[in-house]
Amino acid sequence: MPAENRDNSSPESAEQGNPTSTENEVADVKAGTASDNTGSEEPNQDDAATKARERQERFKALRARAKAATERNLKETAAESQRLATDQSQLASLSRKHAFASHNLLKADTEASGEDFERKRAWDWTVEESEKWDKRMDKKQRHRDDVAFQDYRQDARKVYKRQLREIQPDLERYERDKMAAIERAAASGGLEVVETNDGELVAVDKNGTFYSTADSTDFIENKPERSAVDKLVKDLQKAEEVRLKKRRERRGEEEADVTYINEKNKQFNQKLARFYNKYTAEIRDSFERGHITALVGRWQNSRRV
Numbered sequence: 001m002p003a004e005n006r007d008n009s010s011p012e013s014a015e016q017g018n019p020t021s022t023e024n025e026v027a028d029v030k031a032g033t034a035s036d037n038t039g040s041e042e043p044n045q046d047d048a049a050t051k052a053r054e055r056q057e058r059f060k061a062l063r064a065r066a067k068a069a070t071e072r073n074l075k076e077t078a079a080e081s082q083r084l085a086t087d088q089s090q091l092a093s094l095s096r097k098h099a100f101a102s103h104n105l106l107k108a109d110t111e112a113s114g115e116d117f118e119r120k121r122a123w124d125w126t127v128e129e130s131e132k133w134d135k136r137m138d139k140k141q142r143h144r145d146d147v148a149f150q151d152y153r154q155d156a157r158k159v160y161k162r163q164l165r166e167i168q169p170d171l172e173r174y175e176r177d178k179m180a181a182i183e184r185a186a187a188s189g190g191l192e193v194v195e196t197n198d199g200e201l202v203a204v205d206k207n208g209t210f211y212s213t214a215d216s217t218d219f220i221e222n223k224p225e226r227s228a229v230d231k232l233v234k235d236l237q238k239a240e241e242v243r244l245k246k247r248r249e250r251r252g253e254e255e256a257d258v259t260y261i262n263e264k265n266k267q268f269n270q271k272l273a274r275f276y277n278k279y280t281a282e283i284r285d286s287f288e289r290g291h292i293t294a295l296v297g298r299w300q301n302s303r304r305v
Helices: 002-017 021-085 088-112 117-122 127-145 152-166 171-188 226-251 263-304
Strands: 191-195 201-205
Touching: 088 117, 171 191
Parallel strands: none
Antiparallel strands: 191 201
16 A cells, blocks of 8 residues: 555655646746846836937037027127127227327428428328318318308308208109109100110100200199198298397397397386496395295295195
8 A cells, every 4th residue: 555655645746746848948938037027127228328418418508509599699799788888989089099190190201300391291192182182171171261251242242052961862752753753654645765876775755855954843743742732841940049049149148038029028128227237236225135035934834844
C-alpha cells in the first residue's frame, strides 16, 4: 500500500511541481511584454523632459525679447522727451552765433595774413550764386529804405505786396475748376480737342468764347468757397485792428484810461481837460486816493467777518 500510494501520487506531484512547455511559453511571453512596457515608458519620460526643457528655453527667450523691447522703448521715450524739451529757437540762435563767430574768425585770420577777405570768400561761390546773392542783398536794402512813409500810393503798394506774399493759392481747386470748364466747353461744342501728328492733344477754341479776353465777364459767375470768404473777413478785421492800434499809438492813448463813451464825448472831455485840469487835478487825485482807501477798508472789514 505504501508503495502504491507512492506510485499514484508521484505523477500528480510531478505535474504540479514541474511546469509544462506551454506554461513556460506563456511565462516567457508575459516576461517579454513586461520588459517591453518598461522599455516604452523610459523613452516617453525622456521625450516629456526634452519638451519641457524646450518650452522653458522658449519662455526664457521670450522674456529676454520682452525685456530688450521694454528697454528700447524706454530709451526711445527718453530721447523723444529730450527732443521735445529742446527749444528750437535756442538751437537756431546758437547756430547763428556759431556762423557769426566762424565768419569773424575767418575774417581776422585773412586780414592777419594780408589777404583780401572778400576775394578769398568769393572762391567758394560760383558766378551765378554770387549774382543771385547780390541781387538778394540789393532787394533787402531797398526794402529797408522803403520802410518810411512816403505817400499813400506807396503805402498801398507795400500793403498789396505783403498781402500777395501771404496768399496761398488753392491749386487743387484751380485744376478741378479748369477741367470742369473744359468739359463743359467740349460738351457744348465751343471747344474741340484735336490730336496732332505726334499724339499730343490740343484744345482748339472754335468760336473764341472759351479763353477770356479783356471784355470777358465770366468771372462774375464765380462763387467763392465759404472758407475763402471767412479768410477775407478775418483779413479785413485784422487790418482794421492794426489801423486803430497805430492811430492810438500816434495819439499816445495806448495806456490811457478810457473816460468816454464815443468819439464825440471824447473830444468834449479833451476840451474840458484843456481848460479845467489845472484846477481839478488835486480834487481828482484826492478822490482817487479816497476811493482806494475805501476799497482797502471794505476789504479789511470783509476779512474780519
